[in-house]
Amino acid sequence: MAEVWVPALLRPLCGGTARLQVEGATLGDVLRAVEARCPGFMERVVSEGALRPEIAVAIDGEAGSFPLFEPVGPASHVSILPAIGGG
Amino acid sequence: MEAFEYVAPRTLADAYSLLGNGRRVAALAGGTDLIVQLREARRSCDLVLDLKRIPELRVVTIAADGSLQVGAAAPLADVYEIPEVRRRWPALVDAASIIGGTAVQGRASLGGNLCNASPAADSPPALMVMGARLRIGSAAGTRELPVGEFFAGPGQNTLLPGELLLEVIVPPMPAHSAAFYHRFIPRNEMDIAVASAGAWLQVGSDGTIEGARIAIGAVAPTPLMVPAAAQALHGRKAGAEAFALAAQEAASAARPITDMRGSAAQRRHLVGVLARRALERAHQRATEGR
Amino acid sequence: MTAAEKPSYRVIGTRPIRPDGVEKVTGKALFGADARPAGLVYGKVLRSPHAHARILSIDTRAAEAFPGVLAVATARDLPAASDEVQALGETAVNLKELSDNVLASDRVLYRGHAVAAVAAASVHVAEEAARRIRVEYEPLPVVLDVREAMLDDAPLLNERLLTRSMGKTISDRPSNVASKVQFVGGDVEKAFAEADAVVERHFTTKMVHQGYIEPQTATVQWNPDGEITVWATTQGAFACRGQLAEVLRRPASTIRVIPMEVGGGFGGKTPVYLEPVAAILSRKSGRPVMLTMSRSEVFEATGPTSGTSIHVKLAASGGRLTAAQLDLAYEAGAYPGSSVSAGAMTMLAPYDVENFKIDGYDVVVNKPKTAAYRAPGSPAAAFALEQAVDELARAIGADPLAFREASSSREGTRMVNGMPFPRIGHEECLRAAMESAHYRSPIEGPNRGRGVASGYWFNAGMQSSVTVAVNTDGTVNLVEGSSDLSGTRASLAMQLAESLGIEYSQVRVTVADTDSVGHNDVSGGSRTTFATGLAVHQAALDIQQQMRTRAAKLWGCAEDEVVYEAGSLRCTTDEAKTLTFAGMAAQSARTGGPINGRASLLARGAGGAFGTHIADVEVDPETGKVQVLRYTAVQDVGTAIHPAYVEGQIQGGAAQGIGWALNEEYYYDDDGRLANASFLDYRMPTALDLPAIDTVIVEVPNPGHPYGVRGAGEVPIVPPLAAIANAIADATGHRFSDLPISPRRIVETLHHLE
């Protein structure tokens, strides 16, 4: 199961939880699995089939604007974070 | 930048004849103030009158009476590179050698520094405490006045229409006397004084102050002489106590403003510190080798 | 890493002369303003005298009628831009805002905002004509300070701006707060309640500029057939092309951007300002047009980095950092997009802090739109955090470096965004600092003090493309597209030589234009030596593979029996069969044609890095002047490909940070006029203001790069602000929490002046 780190501002959707264990072989699967537990999560993070420009994801320490088909390992760590603006 | 005419006369008479006639004429020496002002459209004129081709405005001589005579358009480097000047008027070198950098000093003149009349200019306080005089000319003749009476406000001097500054005359320093000038800048070069102070001291063999002058810069619309500071020193023993009193007078004479270079409070405070330190250094020079 | 562990390289770690060195020191290198296409004319931009105003009308007739004028441009000449965000390397830009920033349409948001432009045969004619353009303004109230801009009754820059946060609008009425970020972990309240010591303090920093020597300049030729050529001074020719294509609504393929040598960028040469305007003027005049900014235009109208207001509360327990409550507000300038999220994410990076709550706000104000500046967002955050850490260490009586070591992040520590760190080198930096001759020397004498500070930057990966042509004489031509800001031609050529097993002198490098190489993201985020280096290495592997295939055919052995090693091919089953790189290259025509290696990639595995700096200062308590007596910068760079250029980066970053700490600031009057828009009054340090900066290179290789490169250019500007502030606190007994710690601030504080 992948571990997902829920950002503080989205935790209210997940009953205050910071970390979730979910199944999923791709980033899209993982996010959909989070959505199932935290309704409303997906639209905060994804629009038009891709990560929102203001959102980035880190998979196992690698941060970026990944495609939803990006593979996620069974013991991967996934963080949702704000994109680095102004950099 | 607006279009303008440029003339470089060879004689003073030709220069005088170009002044007036209802045209806005800007005299040009080194151009390190003027060209910047024209380019940035802070100033405009119909005619730029280049003074550098007029031989008497370029000469630097030590006259028979021992005074130093500096042509108004002579570059600063031509002044401070003369060994005799370095030995006898070190306070002039204090000022001239910190105006801009080496490149600027190869162009910039004392005349331009004075005529530009910046409250923060470096040469005025030094020249004021050395008792320098200015020779001013026009088609009608020449006149002289002490440097301290030359400034009317920021960017304003007391030249009348038709007049040019011809020469700066620095008298010989009396025995047992010396001057010193310095400024405060946040960096160590390429900066404009936040505050500055010059001091001249004449000290008797028993250490009594027999003559003193203090001038301060960048703390009022014009460079200021501080007669109260001189009075506070006169007749006292040279030393920390007397210098502190004079420094206090210098600080109270200041009428500073707050701008991007420093605050009024900072400047008032600084000018006291600078006056005290200038007195210490002038005293050191005056008593060296005793 | 000990010497024994370090792989031995032939080329990496040596200090050859950079390929662009001779051209640069002999004055032959061509910079942006050296472009001279036939028929070139010059332009001048008219800028707003107001910091905030509505544009009621623009009358250009008098300028058009001015003798010698060839064209006049206003926002009406730009196609209407859509409100969408484009990725721009480390930055994202909103194209409508980009377009409005290039030429204001209905409103000016800062003094110096471009309003119109004129082209003429001479720049002086253009300037005089521009002054004759009549612009009618309705001045609006001005807001300049970040916290004032956040107040309920603050003047609004944009009546439609609502606060966004993680994909959602969170405000129901407009404000100047464009976005909010938040990071929370552990239980902050509890940790503060149980702490041995707590420190709380508020910090501010002013907007500062990168201060590159070369002003922005752009030359554009728009041909009647629609083909556009741009001579640009840019950190990324492709980013320049992308922005231009969007603002002008032209296909990317019709625009060719030629990257000229860059006279400094530091992040600031990433957005476009002049290129679209020069393009419009060229289209209208039929001539190539050059626009060059004056120094005051650079200060007033290009992107500095944010002024900030940061509140810090820290707790220590059991000799280490246990809790942090941080509130960061960053000025974005005229349009949203400050570096606050990076500030918020880097601020605690050096430390393993279990309990934290971080709020960050991106706020618009009537000042120029901020741009990247070396490790954007991190230096101001470190200024605040590292002073508070210093105070906390003092409060519990710990050595400041030992306290940092006890609290340090290491592999596996989670960043505030939940990301676990891979192998990092903060502890190694702290230890190297503690063992340095500098830290072991006593600091003696009145009014002297010592300060230390650490800092972190992510470093970036992003996209790179390169091609490598193998010549028949055994030399190679590397064609890449990363603007060379710092000696990257050398660091890339060295990696190529290492990977191919050839000499550095056999590699010639060209930074190509956008028609001549595949896409490359900007040279920014300390990514070029890392990511384009990765591409270079892959292109070398591509060449090795092609050579092995050919050697196998030549020798009649299996491909997997051919090894490529140290610049030679050999057959493992027949020792007599060997060929050097040059020998193989010589046979290329007979073995299948030219050998070209290529690679294009989205680089993964960028390695974040830390630095720890030590500063000794002497303060003149009477004048407030600070002299930096001694300075040592320790930094983990992964692997130093070219140690001299790495040292140069570290020294340059430290120099800029020292300037930021002591004197640099955007000094505005109440009407929003920048009063110090010149190098005379924007006081960057000169050579006389800095000591020799000692460097200690720490090498903890980045597992994400074949040679362990992390990136070196940005980390060194992060620690100096706080290191200097901590040294001044040590020297004066007073903690200065506002930048710059100028002589004015010091005397006003120490002498209690009003």
Ligand SMILES: Cc1cc2nc3c(=O)[nH]c(=O)nc-3n(C[C@H](O)[C@H](O)[C@H](O)COP(=O)(O)OP(=O)(O)OC[C@H]3O[C@@H](n4cnc5c(N)ncnc54)[C@H](O)[C@@H]3O)c2cc1C
């Ligand atoms: C980079 C730089 C650094 C500087 N640093 C300093 C500094 O540290 N300290 C400082 O004090 N100044 C400084 N300045 C200002 C300037 O260099 C000095 O004021 C200089 O002495 C001016 O001399 P000039 O010969 O160049 O004058 P110009 O620019 O030729 O003239 C200055 C003004 O005087 C008028 N003028 C000149 N000669 C005459 C004359 N004979 N009769 C009547 N009017 C005349 C001109 O019309 C003009 O208004 C700096 C300038 C620059 C560009």
